[in-house]
Amino acid sequence: xxxxxxxxxxxxxxxTAVINQSLVGAVLESRKxxxxxxxxxxxxxxxxxxxxxxxxxxxxxxHNLEQVALTPSSALFSTRDKPDEKYCKxxxxxxxxxxxxxxxxxxxxxxxxxxxxxxxxxxxSDYEFRAIHIPKTIDNDLVINxxxxxxxxxxxxVAQAFTGIxxxxxxxPGVYIGVxxxxxxxxxxxxxxxxxxxxxxxxxxxxxxxxxxxIEKYLEDVKRIYEKYGRCVIAVSEGICDEExxxxxxxLLNNVExxxxxxxxxxxxxxxxxxxxxxxxxxxxxxxxxxxxxxxLQRSFFGCVSDVxxxxxxxxxxxxxxxxxxxxxxxxxxxxxxxDYSVDYQLTNLEEVAGKTKHMPDExxxxxxxxxxxxxxxxxLPLLGSGLQQAHRLRAPKVPKLLKKE
Amino acid sequence: xxxxxxxxxxxxxxxTAVINQSLVGAVLESRKxxxxxxxxxxxxxxxxxxxxxxxxxxxxxxHNLEQVALTPSSALFSTRDKPDEKYCKxxxxxxxxxxxxxxxxxxxxxxxxxxxxxxxxxxxSDYEFRAIHIPKTIDNDLVINxxxxxxxxxxxxVAQAFTGIxxxxxxxPGVYIGVxxxxxxxxxxxxxxxxxxxxxxxxxxxxxxxxxxxIEKYLEDVKRIYEKYGRCVIAVSEGICDEExxxxxxxLLNNVExxxxxxxxxxxxxxxxxxxxxxxxxxxxxxxxxxxxxxxLQRSFFGCVSDVxxxxxxxxxxxxxxxxxxxxxxxxxxxxxxxDYSVDYQLTNLEEVAGKTKHMPDExxxxxxxxxxxxxxxxxLPLLGSGLQQAHRLRAPKVPKLLKKE
Numbered sequence: 001x002x003x004x005x006x007x008x009x010x011x012x013x014x015x016t017a018v019i020n021q022s023l024v025g026a027v028l029e030s031r032k033x034x035x036x037x038x039x040x041x042x043x044x045x046x047x048x049x050x051x052x053x054x055x056x057x058x059x060x061x062x063h064n065l066e067q068v069a070l071t072p073s074s075a076l077f078s079t080r081d082k083p084d085e086k087y088c089k090x091x092x093x094x095x096x097x098x099x100x101x102x103x104x105x106x107x108x109x110x111x112x113x114x115x116x117x118x119x120x121x122x123x124x125s126d127y128e129f130r131a132i133h134i135p136k137t138i139d140n141d142l143v144i145n146x147x148x149x150x151x152x153x154x155x156x157x158v159a160q161a162f163t164g165i166x167x168x169x170x171x172x173p174g175v176y177i178g179v180x181x182x183x184x185x186x187x188x189x190x191x192x193x194x195x196x197x198x199x200x201x202x203x204x205x206x207x208x209x210x211x212x213x214x215i216e217k218y219l220e221d222v223k224r225i226y227e228k229y230g231r232c233v234i235a236v237s238e239g240i241c242d243e244e245x246x247x248x249x250x251x252l253l254n255n256v257e258x259x260x261x262x263x264x265x266x267x268x269x270x271x272x273x274x275x276x277x278x279x280x281x282x283x284x285x286x287x288x289x290x291x292x293x294x295x296x297l298q299r300s301f302f303g304c305v306s307d308v309x310x311x312x313x314x315x316x317x318x319x320x321x322x323x324x325x326x327x328x329x330x331x332x333x334x335x336x337x338x339x340d341y342s343v344d345y346q347l348t349n350l351e352e353v354a355g356k357t358k359h360m361p362d363e364x365x366x367x368x369x370x371x372x373x374x375x376x377x378x379x380x381l382p383l384l385g386s387g388l389q390q391a392h393r394l395r396a397p398k399v400p401k402l403l404k405k406e
Numbered sequence: 407x408x409x410x411x412x413x414x415x416x417x418x419x420x421x422t423a424v425i426n427q428s429l430v431g432a433v434l435e436s437r438k439x440x441x442x443x444x445x446x447x448x449x450x451x452x453x454x455x456x457x458x459x460x461x462x463x464x465x466x467x468x469h470n471l472e473q474v475a476l477t478p479s480s481a482l483f484s485t486r487d488k489p490d491e492k493y494c495k496x497x498x499x500x501x502x503x504x505x506x507x508x509x510x511x512x513x514x515x516x517x518x519x520x521x522x523x524x525x526x527x528x529x530x531s532d533y534e535f536r537a538i539h540i541p542k543t544i545d546n547d548l549v550i551n552x553x554x555x556x557x558x559x560x561x562x563x564v565a566q567a568f569t570g571i572x573x574x575x576x577x578x579p580g581v582y583i584g585v586x587x588x589x590x591x592x593x594x595x596x597x598x599x600x601x602x603x604x605x606x607x608x609x610x611x612x613x614x615x616x617x618x619x620x621i622e623k624y625l626e627d628v629k630r631i632y633e634k635y636g637r638c639v640i641a642v643s644e645g646i647c648d649e650e651x652x653x654x655x656x657x658l659l660n661n662v663e664x665x666x667x668x669x670x671x672x673x674x675x676x677x678x679x680x681x682x683x684x685x686x687x688x689x690x691x692x693x694x695x696x697x698x699x700x701x702x703l704q705r706s707f708f709g710c711v712s713d714v715x716x717x718x719x720x721x722x723x724x725x726x727x728x729x730x731x732x733x734x735x736x737x738x739x740x741x742x743x744x745x746d747y748s749v750d751y752q753l754t755n756l757e758e759v760a761g762k763t764k765h766m767p768d769e770x771x772x773x774x775x776x777x778x779x780x781x782x783x784x785x786x787l788p789l790l791g792s793g794l795q796q797a798h799r800l801r802a803p804k805v806p807k808l809l810k811k812e
Contacts, residue, residue: 015577017570040805054805067798073573075800080578097808156709164423164706167479171421172486176702270676270699293676295698296582300570302795303562304709389708392473394481399446399460402503 002035003128003328005101007321009057010042010049012107012114013080014138015073016150017157017305018313019106022134023076024069025317026104027057033325040100045079045107046114049091054098069314072300083114092121095129102130104320108137112332112354119330119350130324133332133350134316138299140187143356144348146337147187149316150299152309152383154181155191157298158235159384162195163391165292166202166233173231174288175222175280178203179273181298183239186210186360188298191380192235193372197391202233204371209239210360211369213248218276219283221370226286238272238293248272306385312343319345341382408441409534409734411507413727415463416448416455418513418520419486420544421479422556423563423711424719425512428540429482430475431723432510433463439731446506451485451513452520455497460504475720478706489520498527501535508536510726514543518738518760525736525756536730539738539756540722544705546593549762550754552743553593555722556705558715558789560587561597563704564641565790568601569797571698572608572639579637580694581628581686584609585679587704589645592616592766594704597786598641599778603797608639610777615645616766617775619654624682625689627776632692644678644699654678712791718749725751747788 007030011019023041030039041055042048055076057065068075083091095103095118105115115133122129135142138154158180169176180189186208195201204225207213225232240248249272273291280289316333323329331347332354338344364376413436417425429447436445447461448454461482463471474481489497501509501524511521521539528535541548544560564586575582586595592614601607610631613619631638646654655678679697686695722739729735737753738760744750770782 011577015574041800041802052805052807052810055800055802056805057800057802060800060802064798064801067796068800070795071573071798072570074577078577094809098805160709161703161707163708164478165702167477167708168421168702168706171417171480171484270680270697274676290702291676292701292703293698294703296571296574296696297567297698297700297703300574301567302569302573302797303566389476390473391708392470392477394447394461394463394466394474395470396447396461396463396466399458399462399504401458403500404458 003101004035005099006038007036007102008040008100009104010045011074011076011078012045012111015300016136016138017072017153018149018309019136020071020075021069021310021313022106022317024065025314026321029318029321041076044077046083047079047081049094052094072302082110088117089121091118096127102324104132104134106134106136109142109355112350116350116354131330132320132324134320139182139185141185141358143358144334144353146335147383149313152306154188154298156306156384157301157304158191159194162192162203166195169231169233175232175286177234177273177276177291179236179238179293182237184209184357186237189235189237190372190376193377200229203235204232205234206371207236207240209237212243213240222280223284308385323347409507410441411505412444413442413508414446414506415510416451417480417482417484418451418517421706422542422544423478423559424555424715425542426477426481427475427716427719428512428723430471431720432727435724435727447482450483452489453485453487455500458500478708488516494523495527497524502533508730510538510540512540512542515548515761518756522756522760537736538726538730540726545588545591547591547764549764550740550759552741553789555719558712560594560704562712562790563707563710564597565600568598568609572601575637575639581638581692583640583679583682583697585642585644585699588643590615590763592643595641595643596778596782599783606635609641610638611640612777613642613646615643618649619646628686629690714791729753
């Protein structure tokens with residue numbers, strides 16, 4: 001029995017470089033089914049649903065949709081709203097009023113819970129309704145999934161940034177600290193390891209939220225590397241915490257505040273990098289210490305997209321439409337690695353994915369907790385897609401000195 | 407009369423994405439001349455010359471050189487040394503000892519002066535010697551030149567970053583401030599204007615070192631844009647100064663210090679962005695204000711290179727070898743625009759280029775001093791090369807509301 005009615009697609013949370021592939025995959029696939037009367041898009045995610053702020057995507061040309069698919073950042077706009085039971089009830093009322101029978105929500109783990117509660121509302125009201133969560137997050141922190149759409153492209157950006165930084169710091173030696181997004185999971189920061197091509201290549205140290213960050217150990221690490229190579233490149237997750245789970249940015253600011261800074265606000269995005277840099281300068285006496293906070297560049301940069309990520313983001317959108325409209329099923333689309341490299345998509349119960357955070361497994365982190373393992377590099381490499389550029393070095397022999405003794 | 411002897415190539419100052427194209431152009435072209443006995447490369451620029459730290463690039467394979475050409479950041483490493491007369495005398499002594507008859511120095515305007523003084527030393531010693539400066543700088547601030555190698559690729563990075571940021575801030579509205587490199591010239595920051603595709607696209611405000619920055623005017627500008635579009639994307643040069651020529655980062659820190667911060671150090675790279683953001687938060691009460699400092703990402707990012715920039719960087723290296731070895735001339739290679747778009751290379755007297763800084767001409771800046779003109783966009787676009795990606799939007803009609811009145 002075919003369920004006739006409208007489809008609604010929405011996007012939530014932080015944008016990614018490929019989130020519109022999932023949107024376009026869901027829209028184009030939905031438009032193929034005769035029982036689908038219209039395909040709507042909610043503007044600004046769940047916030048737009050409450051306001052009945054819908055676009056009629058049935059009237060978009062296929063060609064423009066294909067162009068939008070290649071454009072980073074949520075074309076339907078996004079929201080940071082995290083609906084509670086009452087909010088979800090309102091969502092359901094709007095969906096029902098518009099005869100929406102299929103709801104596809106592209107988002108992270110908060111979005112899964114929204115899909116679950118709205119679906120529960122429909123069930124209790126005996127309203128025939130299918131709801132599917134389509135995964136996306138640059139943090140790569142959705143459970144069950146081998147990885148999530150959006151991560152591969154952000155990881156490619158981080159990898160290519162550190163490949164360049166590594167060469168830059170070889171040319172003009174010093175200490176460099178790059179602060180990468182990731183409050184609870186270190187996958188994105190860990191992708192910096194792809195820059196490690198030659199044995200002395202950085203990042204020489206990688207600090208992740210999965211391991212407690214000890215400021216004295218950090219100092220020792222940097223000192224050792226700097227003495228060995230005359231330079232040190234460091235990748236650090238914005239979310240690193242101490243043994244008690246307090247974010248380092250807070251802790252250091254408190255220390256420094258008492259020491260010399262005064263009432264510094266926590267709001268500055270460059271704060272963690274600057275503090276880690278100042279700590280090195282003050283304690284190791286190294287003059288050239290530089291820091292960058294990658295910030296928003298890493299999630300929407302135009303022109304650094306993984307084709308594997310594009311492809312998978314498209315397919316999770318298409319699969320959502322297929323599972324819901326063809327098979328009459330609810331759930332969350334999950335990505336499973338089936339080969340080296342191949343994936344398959346499954347439908348997982350929403351409860352299994354909702355509200356949980358995946359962390360870097362132990363086998364991906366070295367025993368010292370200051371770098372990643374070969375296992376991680378093997379895991380991440382295929383996700384970056386084709387065309388990853390390689391750094392090359394001069395290998396010419398040295399010329400004997402004439403004026404000075406060697 | 408052919409001048410027989412060795413060639414020495416060196417790289418100075420900040421790395422660029424295409425600086426190795428110039429290196430490889432000079433090396434491969436030099437190797438074609440029978441009067442060239444060897445081609446050396448100085449490690450770490452002029453500092454390496456003093457130490458006689460040379461690589462014998464005659465022994466590099468052409469294939470590896472081609473791979474190095476595609477790799478960003480100075481393959482011979484760089485230096486921040488700015489040689490004085492005494493330093494240049496030492497350089498000359500080393501060059502003479504090694505029978506180096508041709509010297510090619512790839513660098514910014516400081517490097518021109520080094521080439522000039524070393525050449526003067528040779529002339530005074532009646533040592534037959536040719537010295538050529540090969541231009542490079544992401545700042546695009548060399549006089550005589552229409553533009554300089556390295557700028558196009560950095561500009562492409564900035565353009566693509568702001569294209570993504572613009573989409574990101576549309577999806578999750580607020581105020582965004584991106585701080586771009588450029589202490590005295592605003593060319594790199596101005597390249598953000600390429601993101602302005604649709605009439606409401608950012609960056610809505612572009613602040614350059616060529617115009618005094620007034621903090622109250624800035625506040626008014628942001629308020630006006632934010633009220634009009636519900637968001638505001640800002641590109642700002644790190645080198646913006648007040649009416650008296652004092653860098654804003656110093657001035658604001660002083661203000662804020664007296665006000666609430668205490669003894670904040672100037673060293674933090676995120677300082678300017680954070681201060682401009684805090685000023686908006688405090689005075690306009692806008693909650694979501696984000697800032698990124700593009701930092702080192704913009705000059706060595708791997709995978710965002712302009713093919714026009716690559717091509718020209720290669721040719722200025724080749725032309726240096728041709729002017730010196732074929733024509734027995736000294737000078738600085740300069741790039742001249744001859745069509746829309748085509749260029750020609752000339753040899754300019756070192757004195758005309760040395761130590762001078764090119765600024766954005768008035769016709770490239772709008773009358774309010776807070777954006778660029780169409781003339782600038784026309785100037786910069788061809789330098790970004792082919793394959794610049796375009797953002798696309800959904801154009802679907804709105805769906806009438808059923809539950810709520812419009």
